[in-house]
Amino acid sequence: MSPARTTAGAPISSIGRGIAVLGCFNERRRALTLSELSEKSLLPMSSTHRVVAELVTGGFLVRGSDRRYRIGTRVWSIGQLAPVSDQLRHRALPTLARLYEETGENITLAVLDRGQALYVDRIGGERSVHTASRAGGHLPLHTTGVGKVLLAWQSPEAIEKYLSRPLTRTTPYSIVDPVKLKTELVETKNRGYAVARQESTAGNGSVAVPILRGGRCVAAVGVVAHLTHMDIPRLVEVLQQAADSIRKELEDDH
Amino acid sequence: MSPARTTAGAPISSIGRGIAVLGCFNERRRALTLSELSEKSLLPMSSTHRVVAELVTGGFLVRGSDRRYRIGTRVWSIGQLAPVSDQLRHRALPTLARLYEETGENITLAVLDRGQALYVDRIGGERSVHTASRAGGHLPLHTTGVGKVLLAWQSPEAIEKYLSRPLTRTTPYSIVDPVKLKTELVETKNRGYAVARQESTAGNGSVAVPILRGGRCVAAVGVVAHLTHMDIPRLVEVLQQAADSIRKELEDDH
DNA sequence: AGTAGAGTTCCGGTCATTGGAACCTAATTT
DNA sequence: AAATTAGGTTCCAATGACCGGAACTCTACT
Structure with missing residues (x-):
């Protein structure tokens, strides 16, 4: 299929995609659905789904009972070291x-x-x-x-x-x-x-x-x-x- | 060459590797060199180098004047949303x-x-x-x-x-x-x-x-x-x- | 000048990654 | 209750991004 570069303008690495997904969150939007993440990160739904799953595995995202994703505790914890x-x-x-x-x-x-x-x-x-x-x-x-x-x-x-x-x-x-x-x-x-x-x-x-x-x-x-x-x-x-x-x-x- | 699974026991996704590198930091070790990151993340030097470069681009890591890497401001910022x-x-x-x-x-x-x-x-x-x-x-x-x-x-x-x-x-x-x-x-x-x-x-x-x-x-x-x-x-x-x-x-x- | 260690670049092979499509599920409308 | 819609998940063939060994450069120390 088409390479990573087709969706967004520039080629984005896998890690860049992960960061892009995490970057969708802000003070106004602390809980996002998969569709919202897909839309905001400019990634196809299936790719967003996979990236999100990997971030959840790593503790960087958590899925709430409302089916929305939030920033995981682990990001906060690591961020304290900045x-x-x-x-x-x-x-x-x-x-x-x-x-x-x-x-x-x-x-x-x-x-x-x-x-x-x-x-x-x-x-x-x-x-x-x-x-x-x-x-x-x-x-x-x-x-x-x-x-x-x-x-x-x-x-x-x-x-x-x-x-x-x-x-x-x-x-x-x-x-x-x-x-x-x-x-x-x-x-x-x-x-x-x-x-x-x-x-x-x-x-x-x-x-x-x-x-x-x-x-x-x-x-x-x-x-x-x-x-x-x-x-x-x-x-x-x-x-x-x-x-x-x-x-x-x-x-x-x- | 050998796939990702050879170095560590289980196959790790690119995003997982990024998280693994970030996970090398803790309270005792807030500033790490590339070699230290390579050793602790169990990734080869060249892979570590690439992953680290991507994390720096994304603002998740910063390289100090002492050639050591530290957790980037962006992780702290996103972590505040947890x-x-x-x-x-x-x-x-x-x-x-x-x-x-x-x-x-x-x-x-x-x-x-x-x-x-x-x-x-x-x-x-x-x-x-x-x-x-x-x-x-x-x-x-x-x-x-x-x-x-x-x-x-x-x-x-x-x-x-x-x-x-x-x-x-x-x-x-x-x-x-x-x-x-x-x-x-x-x-x-x-x-x-x-x-x-x-x-x-x-x-x-x-x-x-x-x-x-x-x-x-x-x-x-x-x-x-x-x-x-x-x-x-x-x-x-x-x-x-x-x-x-x-x-x-x-x-x-x- | 020589040496060691750390860091960086190169590059061919390959398999993880990719995204469209199909499928599933829950909620809402008709 | 059936139909529709939207959101979410799985599948899969194709491929190029990622992989890491090797070679190279740079820095620091002797």
Whole structure:
């Protein structure tokens, strides 16, 4: 029959297919049927069936009583060994908790991952506003404080590359003009912190600062709050202290 | 050339090989070289090289500047979608935090996973003793409080199956005699809680209770403390309250 | 310069993988 | 109750992706 390359545009290895199936899951879709997986992974039903069966055997997928597939415990378990969880998340946690105590607002920690802001941790939610970010979730780089920070400290080439692709509009306030965004990024890097106003969620704003190691921005810490609550100078101060504290924590060993 | 089945005993699919490589990583070995992966996965170097390259392309592995491979951010990200993290962990967290406030000791939450106790969460460590358990890590079922609970509430057949295989000895106090362990499990289920005394770590003991849903034990909550600090009746009381609280939390929506 | 070890590339043979088609099952409609 | 639909599973012939031994390159250490 036709080779693997016919279905999708490029040839995909067996392992690539497995990853493609696992990649169909996201925060909105945590339980998928075989048909849904077939549709989203762009694989034929019979191939999806086989791949899924192999992933189930390996503990990477589980089939619920509702006939839907979910990410298996084993993926979570192995994922705990990723440096982002093992090194960054665990070391930053106490500082983030302190930051939450000081501000009473949502605290987020994010890293750059595959062209998006990956939320490594999020503390808060009870006393503060509801946010779109969730630990493990991705958001665009240009609509949030932490995203702008992560992008602004990238190399000029990487920034240009990001600007060359169309910028998604999440809210009416999202900056989707590459020229305006570039100005915003330059300003962000110059002053040392980023601000976003209703660019990701209506009514919410965010302030974020980089965690720098050897000139590289390895992560960003941010505060998400109701736009009217935001005392930017004060938030920047506590955030910079926190970023410094996390940086030192990361330096301690290794 | 010889087929896939020659190297290992049974034939392994390509996806199975990928999972085998990812499975080489654990808490003790978070950064592995290609040779180490080849040795541990039982795959030839050239095959390992190809599989690893595919996993790197998919974002499931990353190669550090030290030429060692680590679990990629993407595995962590996808793993966050697993029910164990998404449902159990997040819902139980506030209760576990409260339990920690009340006792000042290490609090653990574990589920049964592949014949071992999988530690879903662990709170404490500053005021209390140092423990072997870590979120994402596995420990044997017969050497810890949570493990005994998870095993005791299994079906008689599952218990027999576990007892039929040799029981690992972690400390001189570990129960490795199947007959003794069986008695211990019956007693555990009758009284509703499990106790372990230096069976996993010297000097430490643990008490644990089940979180039951529809007669099934879906998880276990436990306290790990210095043997001399353990006020068992009091710990059982607060643990049972906590288990009840988590059970209600899980019932709330689906 | 020499050596050892780790990592990478090459390549022919072959069998695991592939996907269309047929089949089965459960749910919904007529 | 029969018919229909959708979702899921099994079958199977064809084939090219995968396999791993061997050769090669690179790095580190003597």
